Amino acid sequence: MFNDFKATEDRPVFIQVKDYLKRLIIKGSLQPEQKLPSTRELSLLLSVSRNTVISAYSELENDGFVYAVQGKGSYVAAASAPPVAAAPSCEIDWPSRINGYARQAVELDRMKRGIRAEKNVISFTSIAPDEKLFDLDNVKRAFLDRMAIEGNVLLNYGYAKGYKPLIDYLLNYMEHKGVDLSGKDMLITSGFTEAFDIVLSALRRKEGGSVVCENPTHYTAIKNLKLNGFDITGIPMEHDGINLTELERALTERAYDCAYLIPSYHNPTGIVTSPVKRAAIMHLMARHGIPVIEDGFNEELRYSGSHVSPLIATAGQGNGVIYLGSFSKVLFPGLRVGWVLADRRLIDCLESIKRSRSIHTSTLDQSVLYQYLRNGNLEKYLKKARSEYKRKYEWTKLCCETHLPYKKLSGDGGLHLFVEFEERFDTTALLNACAGQGVIFTPGDMFYTDGGGRHTMRLGFSRVKFEDIERGLEIIGLTARQLIG
Amino acid sequence: MFNDFKATEDRPVFIQVKDYLKRLIIKGSLQPEQKLPSTRELSLLLSVSRNTVISAYSELENDGFVYAVQGKGSYVAAASAPPVAAAPSCEIDWPSRINGYARQAVELDRMKRGIRAEKNVISFTSIAPDEKLFDLDNVKRAFLDRMAIEGNVLLNYGYAKGYKPLIDYLLNYMEHKGVDLSGKDMLITSGFTEAFDIVLSALRRKEGGSVVCENPTHYTAIKNLKLNGFDITGIPMEHDGINLTELERALTERAYDCAYLIPSYHNPTGIVTSPVKRAAIMHLMARHGIPVIEDGFNEELRYSGSHVSPLIATAGQGNGVIYLGSFSKVLFPGLRVGWVLADRRLIDCLESIKRSRSIHTSTLDQSVLYQYLRNGNLEKYLKKARSEYKRKYEWTKLCCETHLPYKKLSGDGGLHLFVEFEERFDTTALLNACAGQGVIFTPGDMFYTDGGGRHTMRLGFSRVKFEDIERGLEIIGLTARQLIG
Numbered sequence: 001m002f003n004d005f006k007a008t009e010d011r012p013v014f015i016q017v018k019d020y021l022k023r024l025i026i027k028g029s030l031q032p033e034q035k036l037p038s039t040r041e042l043s044l045l046l047s048v049s050r051n052t053v054i055s056a057y058s059e060l061e062n063d064g065f066v067y068a069v070q071g072k073g074s075y076v077a078a079a080s081a082p083p084v085a086a087a088p089s090c091e092i093d094w095p096s097r098i099n100g101y102a103r104q105a106v107e108l109d110r111m112k113r114g115i116r117a118e119k120n121v122i123s124f125t126s127i128a129p130d131e132k133l134f135d136l137d138n139v140k141r142a143f144l145d146r147m148a149i150e151g152n153v154l155l156n157y158g159y160a161k162g163y164k165p166l167i168d169y170l171l172n173y174m175e176h177k178g179v180d181l182s183g184k185d186m187l188i189t190s191g192f193t194e195a196f197d198i199v200l201s202a203l204r205r206k207e208g209g210s211v212v213c214e215n216p217t218h219y220t221a222i223k224n225l226k227l228n229g230f231d232i233t234g235i236p237m238e239h240d241g242i243n244l245t246e247l248e249r250a251l252t253e254r255a256y257d258c259a260y261l262i263p264s265y266h267n268p269t270g271i272v273t274s275p276v277k278r279a280a281i282m283h284l285m286a287r288h289g290i291p292v293i294e295d296g297f298n299e300e301l302r303y304s305g306s307h308v309s310p311l312i313a314t315a316g317q318g319n320g321v322i323y324l325g326s327f328s329k330v331l332f333p334g335l336r337v338g339w340v341l342a343d344r345r346l347i348d349c350l351e352s353i354k355r356s357r358s359i360h361t362s363t364l365d366q367s368v369l370y371q372y373l374r375n376g377n378l379e380k381y382l383k384k385a386r387s388e389y390k391r392k393y394e395w396t397k398l399c400c401e402t403h404l405p406y407k408k409l410s411g412d413g414g415l416h417l418f419v420e421f422e423e424r425f426d427t428t429a430l431l432n433a434c435a436g437q438g439v440i441f442t443p444g445d446m447f448y449t450d451g452g453g454r455h456t457m458r459l460g461f462s463r464v465k466f467e468d469i470e471r472g473l474e475i476i477g478l479t480a481r482q483l484i485g
Numbered sequence: 486m487f488n489d490f491k492a493t494e495d496r497p498v499f500i501q502v503k504d505y506l507k508r509l510i511i512k513g514s515l516q517p518e519q520k521l522p523s524t525r526e527l528s529l530l531l532s533v534s535r536n537t538v539i540s541a542y543s544e545l546e547n548d549g550f551v552y553a554v555q556g557k558g559s560y561v562a563a564a565s566a567p568p569v570a571a572a573p574s575c576e577i578d579w580p581s582r583i584n585g586y587a588r589q590a591v592e593l594d595r596m597k598r599g600i601r602a603e604k605n606v607i608s609f610t611s612i613a614p615d616e617k618l619f620d621l622d623n624v625k626r627a628f629l630d631r632m633a634i635e636g637n638v639l640l641n642y643g644y645a646k647g648y649k650p651l652i653d654y655l656l657n658y659m660e661h662k663g664v665d666l667s668g669k670d671m672l673i674t675s676g677f678t679e680a681f682d683i684v685l686s687a688l689r690r691k692e693g694g695s696v697v698c699e700n701p702t703h704y705t706a707i708k709n710l711k712l713n714g715f716d717i718t719g720i721p722m723e724h725d726g727i728n729l730t731e732l733e734r735a736l737t738e739r740a741y742d743c744a745y746l747i748p749s750y751h752n753p754t755g756i757v758t759s760p761v762k763r764a765a766i767m768h769l770m771a772r773h774g775i776p777v778i779e780d781g782f783n784e785e786l787r788y789s790g791s792h793v794s795p796l797i798a799t800a801g802q803g804n805g806v807i808y809l810g811s812f813s814k815v816l817f818p819g820l821r822v823g824w825v826l827a828d829r830r831l832i833d834c835l836e837s838i839k840r841s842r843s844i845h846t847s848t849l850d851q852s853v854l855y856q857y858l859r860n861g862n863l864e865k866y867l868k869k870a871r872s873e874y875k876r877k878y879e880w881t882k883l884c885c886e887t888h889l890p891y892k893k894l895s896g897d898g899g900l901h902l903f904v905e906f907e908e909r910f911d912t913t914a915l916l917n918a919c920a921g922q923g924v925i926f927t928p929g930d931m932f933y934t935d936g937g938g939r940h941t942m943r944l945g946f947s948r949v950k951f952e953d954i955e956r957g958l959e960i961i962g963l964t965a966r967q968l969i970g
């Protein structure tokens with residue numbers, strides 16, 4: 001015994017000794033009432049210092065595995081029923097136990113089945129921000145500032161509604177986007193996805209709800225709408241936003257529970273809905289009494305042109321818009337913070353759902369984000385990020401125009417472009433052919449609500465190097481021409 | 486114009502000037518194509534430095550609200566459709582739109598209706614850890630260590646399954662509790678509550694599921710079981726855990742979808758289920774093929790006595806136990822990190838649900854916790870916390886014995902005690918009478934699955950000062966005797 005102990009670098013040695021002995025006790029190699037070696041003996045046997053053994057024995061005593069007898073030494077405590085001798089093995093056939101919701105969640109989980117970007121592969125699949133832009137020092141500063149002010153508070157329970165200073169900051173932020181805050185309130189969530197899922201869970205119907213949205217649209221939204229039992233009607237996109245004639249026809253034909261729209265840097269097309277169309281959409285929605293879930297997805301990333309008001313500002317005093325905001329794509333996705341701005345009575349109810357689901361959003365994330373914003377870092381960061389992404393956007397667009405045999409190219413900025421080929425073209429076949437040459441992208445069909453879009457693809461450029469953008473699009477273009485034949 | 490600007494201390498002044506002008510533009514006080522004052526003029530008008538105005542103008546230009554003409558000055562950009570003139574106001578009657586789930590979430594949300602602890606009130610309602618024990622310096626150290634190693638990674642997207650180093654650490658940690666890891670895997674969640682809700686969402690049934698649990702039990706568990714449509718059968722508690730005869734009878738009468746058990750420091754009774762009973766429970770569950778959701782709720786807080794294996798260790802190689810762990814009550818509740826340890830196939834499916842609900846748990850929380858554990862802080866912290874809580878536990882117990890006319894007192898440690906009075910006694914009436922005297926606690930009926938427990942109460946002592954524990958229990962005792970009459 002004691003000859004298979006090996007200390008590693010990654011944890012304090014006394015803890016490793018403690019864990020080693022704990023294992024021997026639990027496994028029964030050291031029996032109850034058995035005397036342990038003296039601290040001096042064990043230190044020689046394990047080649048560790050005697051103080052290390054003393055600390056380990058003391059920890060084991062604290063944990064109830066060992067007891068000390070004055071002047072005699074340490075003994076193994078009478079153990080509880082040893083696990084090995086215990087219950088007959090119970091075998092549950094889990095795949096048959098899980099329900100339809102869980103099976104659908106697996107089925108719709110594209111992340112599990114997507115092509116992973118191997119090393120040296122040029123990947124246009126991500127629309128996450130470029131981590132090289134992250135200003136780590138300001139994040140550290142924000143953390144230390146906040147810890148100094150109220151560290152104890154940050155580490156204890158917070159409120160389901162969110163961290164008060166952050167709520168106040170974001171309310172002010174939204175007011176400066178032209179939002180009329182009267183009658184409205186805010187809930188902080190763990191990012192956009194939780195916000196969307198909580199909203200849907202409050203609006204879904206047992207008999208199946210219905211939603212109208214842009215077609216194509218954000219895949220996570222399609223997934224969560226389906227998981228919440230919504231029947232999805234997609235309305236075609238035009239160069240300046242959703243097709244109004246089609247939208248009006250749909251609204252006339254059926255009473256939808258809600259609409260889901262991404263007015264700025266629409267995912268996946270990259271289109272910014274024009275101000276005129278925004279007003280027209282809100283007219284239609286008001287006339288038909290349809291609540292709108294507005295996805296504020298990276299509207300901060302506008303490179304140029306005049307400002308565009310979010311739909312919730314366009315709605316004025318109306319309470320029909322549920323605005324979902326997040327800085328994930330703009331700042332740091334690792335900070336899981338999003339928000340819902342909506343009618344006060346609705347927020348009050350969403351707050352209870354949030355509490356039942358995860359009590360509250362990480363206070364550390366919320367307070368670091370708050371302090372980072374308050375220190376004035378967002379403006380500086382946006383300036384840097386916009387200028388960098390704009391250069392990449394222009395470059396990607398130019399490379400697409402030079403190399404791709406596309407039919408239509410869309411994207412007004414943001415972190416991605418959307419490409420449409422001729423109707424008969426199949427981008428999944430194109431992906432398979434390109435992957436072998438070390439280039440991957442996202443085929444567009446997953447974004448379509450009606451099984452269409454097999455001839456489209458999304459190109460995320462935020463994390464691709466300039467030279468790789470050109471080389472990647474050259475390969476995609478050549479391969480596409482070969483497939484077209 | 487420009488006479489109502491007031492700079493405050495809390496944000497950089499140039500951002501305040503920018504926001505001030507943005508408001509004027511959005512509200513239409515500054516019209517499109519209108520020339521702005523020169524930077525020199527505005528700096529005089531607003532009593533700020535000229536550099537501040539230059540920065541503000543530059544930000545406004547970046548945001549598309551203003552454009553500069555070489556040698557001429559800055560002008561307001563052509564705005565998008567102004568919000569005020571836009572859509573007719575849409576009024577949604579939200580209370581009639583939300584579904585039964587949302588209404589039930591509000592109804593079961595005790596936090597919204599509980600008596601709030603005013604200042605100077607002695608409150609026994611909390612079972613959160615005492616924030617005075619928090620070792621902030623070690624948390625800061627952990628954050629800075631981790632940021633130095635992989636700051637960029639921490640701020641970008643992580644994995645739904647969790648932060649790999651933390652998973653590895655916790656798997657090892659669980660193995661040292663005697664768990665056989667073969668065929669098992671782990672999912673990191675935003676605390677216990679999310680873990681529990683995700684597990685239930687995978688096991689619930691459209692036609693309503695069924696669960697067997699201890700009676701009384703954790704209120705959040707009752708709430709989430711109800712919200713997930715489970716029919717709850719509570720089995721009475723005895724001094725050493727659940728009543729086995731009653732449990733066996735229930736399992737024979739009906740095929741339950743799962744069991745939910747809190748074997749250590751049971752909430753609210755504080756009872757630690759004995760090793761013998763643990764083995765017997767697992768025998769019963771294996772015989773009936775019932776999966777067990779084990780709530781590992783603060784089992785780390787054992788003050789004394791030999792170690793007790795969790796049910797998942799008692800189950801050996803069996804895959805019937807879903808273990809939910811968390812350090813929230815032990816370390817810092819603000820770090821929203823919990824974990825599910827269970828059959829690999831089940832975890833794979835829960836991972837997809839987790840991804841659909843919140844993408845992943847805050848990487849900052851996970852990595853700070855990981856580094857804190859790795860730095861060996863848990864052991865040191867537990868030593869301090871246990872000794873402090875043990876003193877408080879002994880003291881509270883003594884004060885109960887001295888002052889309360891109770892029938893039964895339970896609690897083997899942890900952060901709370903549970904008191905039962907004579908059957909006819911009503912602790913809600915007692916609370917109302919005590920609240921007026923500045924003392925509050927949690928009436929026990931909310932923890933009962935069958936409407937019982939009106940004669941019980943839970944006393945959380947972790948955050949109450951020693952002198953307040955005595956004074957509070959004196960008042961509760963006197964008032965109780967008056968009510969008994």
